[in-house]
Structures are given as C-alpha cells and as structure tokens.
Amino acid sequence: MAAFCRSRGTAIVVLQAEYIYGIPTKIMNFDILIQRLVGRATCRLGEGSRLSRSARIRNIAGDTERILIGRNTFVRGELMTFGHGGRIVLGDWCYVGEGTRIWSAASITIGSRVLVSHSVNIFDNLTHPLGASQRHQQTRAILERGHPRELALGEQPVTIHDDAWIGAGAFVLRGVTLGQGAIVAAGAVVTKDVPPFSIVAGNPAVIVRELSPDEL
C-alpha cells in the first residue's frame, strides 16, 4: 500500500509501509498521522481497535491519557476533550458511528459492547456559557487563540454502561447515566438517567417500554 503525506509543501510517499508512527497503514487515519508528525497528543488505542478515515481525535489539552480506547473498538466519529478539562474512556468492542461527536469537559465513560450509531451527540457540559458576554469571550478566544484553559461550562459526567445502544441522531446530555443494555431511540434527546434494559424515545426522552426477558 502507498501512503501519502504532505508536509510544508513536500509530498512524502511511503511505499509498502506496514506501520507509520506505530499505526498499521491498513487502518491509517491521516488526521492522527499529521497530529503525531507535529507532536500532538491524540489518544491511547487498545489492541485491535481502529480509527476509520472519518474519525477525528481532538485532544485539545494535549494529554494522551485523556482519551482512552479499549480493545477491538471501532471509531468513525469525533472524540474531543476540551482545553480546560475532559476525559473520554471507551471500553472494548464498542462502535462509534460516522458524524457522531463525543465532547467531554468533565468525563464521559462508556462501557463495553456499546453501540453508538451515526450522527449522535454526547456532551458532558453546556459547551458554551449561558451568559452572552462570557459566551462571546469564549467564542473569541476559540477563534483567536484556541480553546480556553480555564472555563466553567456546568460540567456533569456522563456514564454509559455496558451493552447500551444509542440510535441515530440522538443526543445524550450532561449528567446522564444510561443503564446496562439501555436503548435510546433514534432522534431522542436524553436529559435524565435511563434505567437498565429500558427504551427511551422522544424529546425530552421518556421510557417507552422495558425490554422483555426474551429480548435480553
């Protein structure tokens, strides 16, 4: 396989390389490669885990330990930790679909065998201050200098337990815990905890039913 990397106007062609910067070329994500070439922290990737070409790792504080991915997990979406805080932990055999954004300023902990569909948003914070003046300051800082290192965004950790499934286009908001095997219906906006093995739907999401024993 040939891999191409453009750096300062120079095209580098790496032919037949099995690994570039420790990443097998068959699963190469060029965003990660470029970040590693310029010495930026990205994430810790467990054995057998993969980042697709559409995946983005935005580790703004620059500490690799803030984004931890277990084994055999496949990420096609974006994992972002803010400049002032945040930690994302993904377990084993998870899937994160394309267009999904998991943005942490506190902590987002996802267990094993969790299926996060495409175009899902999971936030453990407000993302912007509620006050207009502070919001403008934050926006200006991001545009002019990058994400601020000191900020309060109403952070509340999110926990998603093993075997949960989050349907396409759903939102999981700050402070929420999804119980083991919980299912979030497509397009739901989850603002409150979801008990294990129950299905929530709608905006705001409410329990629509519980899984029957033969569905477990």
Ligand SMILES: CC(C)(COP(=O)(O)OP(=O)(O)OC[C@H]1O[C@@H](n2cnc3c(N)ncnc32)[C@H](O)[C@@H]1OP(=O)(O)O)[C@@H](O)C(=O)NCCC(=O)NCCS
């Ligand atoms: C959650 C889901 C799995 C439930 O499927 P189901 O077992 O057939 O659900 P039911 O038909 O028993 O639904 C129970 C109730 O929830 C409602 N409901 C189901 N999904 C809903 C949704 N996405 N939004 C709003 N209400 C929904 C149903 O209308 C039904 O309401 P009612 O009791 O008033 O008639 C399915 O609706 C869904 O959203 N799947 C996500 C698929 C997806 O995102 N795939 C992407 C690839 S991973």
